[in-house]
Amino acid sequence: MAKAVRTALFGALLSCVAGAVQAADYTLSINTALVQQDPLYKGLEEFKAAVEKRTAGKVAVRLFPASQLGKDEDLLEQARAGAPVAVVVDGGRLAVFVKEFGVLGAPYVAEGYDGIRKVVTSPLFEGWSEKLRKASGHQVLSFNWWQGERHLLTNKPVKQPADLAGVRMRTPGAPVWMETIRAMGATPTPLPWSEVYTALQQQVIDGAEAQDPASYGARLYEVTKYLTKTGHINLITGIVTSAAWFDKLPAEYRQILREEALKAGDSASRGTEASLVEFENQMKAKGMQIVEIDVTPFRQATAPVYEKLGYADLHKEVEALVRR
Structure with a gap:
C-alpha cells in the first residue's frame, strides 16, 4: 500500500475515533498486530477499562487489533511526530533508536515470564527508557507484556x-x-x-x-x-507512545497510564502462561x-x-x- 494511502487511511481512522470520543480530553489509539482472541489483547482491554475508569473518561483508549492502523514501524514514526498513538512493540524494533533494547530479543536471554520481567522492571531498563525518550521521543508505558517463547x-x-x-x-x-x-x-x-x-x-x-x-x-x-x-x-513487548503527547497530560494521568499498563501487562502475561498448553x-x-x-x-x-x-x-x- 502506498505511503500516501496509508497516511490517508490512518487519518480517517483517527478522525472517526475523535468523533466518537468528544467527551474525552485526551485519546490514545493503541495499535497491535495481535488478534482479539490473543491473551495479550485481553490485557489491553483491561488497560482501556481501568484508565477510562480512573480518569472518569477524560482519557479515552481505543484499541486497533490486527495492525489496523498500519505496521509497527509506521506507528513508531507517528508517535515520534507527537501523534496520540501507541503500539505494542518488541525491543528489536526499538534498538534502532537505543541499542540496548535489542538485547531483550536476543537468544535464550531468560526463561519464562518471571525471568524476563526482572529485566524490564529494573532500574537498568528504566535507564534505557530514558535514553529512548531523548533519542527518539518515545515514551514506554510498561514493557511487561509477555507473548511467550518463540x-x-x-x-x-x-x-x-x-x-x-x-x-x-x-x-x-x-x-x-x-x-x-x-x-x-x-x-x-x-x-x-x-x-x-x-x-x-x-x-x-x-x-x-x-x-x-x-x-x-x-x-x-x-x-x-x-x-x-x-x-x-522469549518475546517480551511493551506499550510505547509519544513522549510529546504523554508530557502534555496532567501528572495524575501520566501516573495512571503507567500504573495501569504495568498491572494489565502482568495480568495479560499470566493469561498467556495459562493458555500455552x-x-x-x-x-x-x-x-x-x-x-x-x-x-x-x-x-x-x-x-x-x-x-x-x-x-x-x-x-x-x-x-x-x-x-x-
Whole structure:
C-alpha cells in the first residue's frame, strides 16, 4: 500500500475515533498486530477499562487489533511526530533508536515470564527508557507484556541447526532477530506478520518462528506440519507512545497510564502462561505435530550472537538480573 494511502487511511481512522470520543480530553489509539482472541489483547482491554475508569473518561483508549492502523514501524514514526498513538512493540524494533533494547530479543536471554520481567522492571531498563525518550521521543508505558517463547514452524522435522540449512525462515527484520535465525542455521526472511500465512501457502518461505498464541491465531497449523519447541526467543513487548503527547497530560494521568499498563501487562502475561498448553493442544488436534527437542545445540549455535552484535557486556548485566 502506498505511503500516501496509508497516511490517508490512518487519518480517517483517527478522525472517526475523535468523533466518537468528544467527551474525552485526551485519546490514545493503541495499535497491535495481535488478534482479539490473543491473551495479550485481553490485557489491553483491561488497560482501556481501568484508565477510562480512573480518569472518569477524560482519557479515552481505543484499541486497533490486527495492525489496523498500519505496521509497527509506521506507528513508531507517528508517535515520534507527537501523534496520540501507541503500539505494542518488541525491543528489536526499538534498538534502532537505543541499542540496548535489542538485547531483550536476543537468544535464550531468560526463561519464562518471571525471568524476563526482572529485566524490564529494573532500574537498568528504566535507564534505557530514558535514553529512548531523548533519542527518539518515545515514551514506554510498561514493557511487561509477555507473548511467550518463540518456536519453529516448518514442514519438515527439525532436531538440530543443520536441519535448517536452506530453510527460508520468516522473522521480523530487526538485527537481533535476523542474526539469531541465521545462527540457528536458517535463512532469515523478514516479512510483515500479516503476510506469513500466504507466504507459507505459496512456498515463498519454508517456515516461520513465533509464539503459540500468534501461531494459533494466524492458523499456521494449516500451512505447516511441525511446531518444534526451541524457545529461542522469549518475546517480551511493551506499550510505547509519544513522549510529546504523554508530557502534555496532567501528572495524575501520566501516573495512571503507567500504573495501569504495568498491572494489565502482568495480568495479560499470566493469561498467556495459562493458555500455552491449550493452544498447543488445539494445534495438535488440527493435525500439527508438537515436537519437544534438546535445545542445547541451538543454545550453543546462537551464543555468538551477543558478541557479534556488541551485547556481550550487556548480556552479563542482564544475566545477573535474571539470577536474582
